[in-house]
Amino acid sequence: MKKIALTMTVALAATCCFGFDYVKDAAKNSLPYEPKMQEFKLPNGIDENGVIDEKILGDSPFAKTVIFGSKLVNETSRYLGPNAKDEKKRFAGNNYSCSSCHTYGGVVPNHSPFVGIYARFPQYNSRADQVVTLQDRINGCFQHSMAGKPIPNNSKEMRAMVTYMQWLSTGYGVGDRVKGQGILKAELLDRAADPVKGKEIYAQKCASCHGENGEGVVNAEFEKGGDYYLFPSLWEKDSYNTGAGMYRLIKAAEYIKSTMPKGDETLSWEDSFDVAAYINSHERPIKSDREKDFPDLDIKPMDMDVAPYNDGFDEKTHRFGPYQQMIKR
């Protein structure tokens, strides 16, 4: 009798007191003011495809820096990729550009845009468990999404990217939030994601652009200007590494649901999770030392596939779900 009671308490404890803590997460992200929600708005001089009208911007040092920053985010591989002309500038480890994910250089709502971003940094970051600057956040994508190394804060390239982002944030007050910032928030499934189902969805809805083997399509006009990829590769050597947000299932499903298939963003959450599981079942560059990311285990993302955890679930369950059972109640 005593023994049964004890097992029950343990089982109860597992569902009540451990796992992802939304209350603590909100507290750690809280601010000493109430942020204002603003409409999504592009500054004068750039269109919804991210094309800048240089006549409107003029040729002041500030305008030239904005234009250079726009080139860096839209044609990153040309300036900072593994084959960049200047060997000292080969910071990215793959041939992506920032716009491989931040569509058209960050001007599309719900496609992780850069509009208004300058107003919401510095901010708390759970991966580092400290407040980070916009430069730190850019370097987060260099080290993971771009599978590379950080670019110095005092380089002309970092200054230009930050200047471009500040210009895209014209008119927003410090602390403001923007409708359409980030990507959609997931509706969690009540089952684990299924890479076998994901493979079928991939063949039907993704392979036409990203290639049967996820190899992507290189832009034939690259030498004459423009982005290296017409359609970015999704796995193997030339892709984001295992430390990227895109390698985590919930984040990848959120990204895919928000943005893909490009031009027809109609996937269900189920299909988004399954196809994300399929994409991330392939090999890609490996990021080491990931057990040190998200040191506060109470708010470590549920889709991190590397231990330690505080909830007793193994790495495979964290990788594919189901997730509801990992939420602290």
Ligand code: HEC
């Ligand atoms: C493989 C995809 C990918 C690539 C390539 C990529 N990023 Fe990101 N980036 C993401 C994802 C995913 C997020 C998180 C979005 C979210 O959770 O709202 C993000 C977030 C960011 C943020 C914070 C956004 C915010 O609203 O807080 C910045 C800044 C950023 N990236 C800059 C860059 C820059 C600059 C580059 C190019 C050097 C780049 N990223 C390349 C996927 C990518």
Ligand code: HEC
């Ligand atoms: C019509 C062409 C097209 C189709 C179909 C398409 N994509 Fe994409 N995809 C793109 C382009 C172009 C980008 C670059 C970002 C942008 O322009 O929005 C991209 C970017 C991505 C990225 C981020 C970049 C990277 O390399 O990781 C992922 C992930 C992705 N697509 C997954 C998918 C999935 C999954 C499907 C099917 C459900 C799909 N895409 C269907 C064109 C397409």
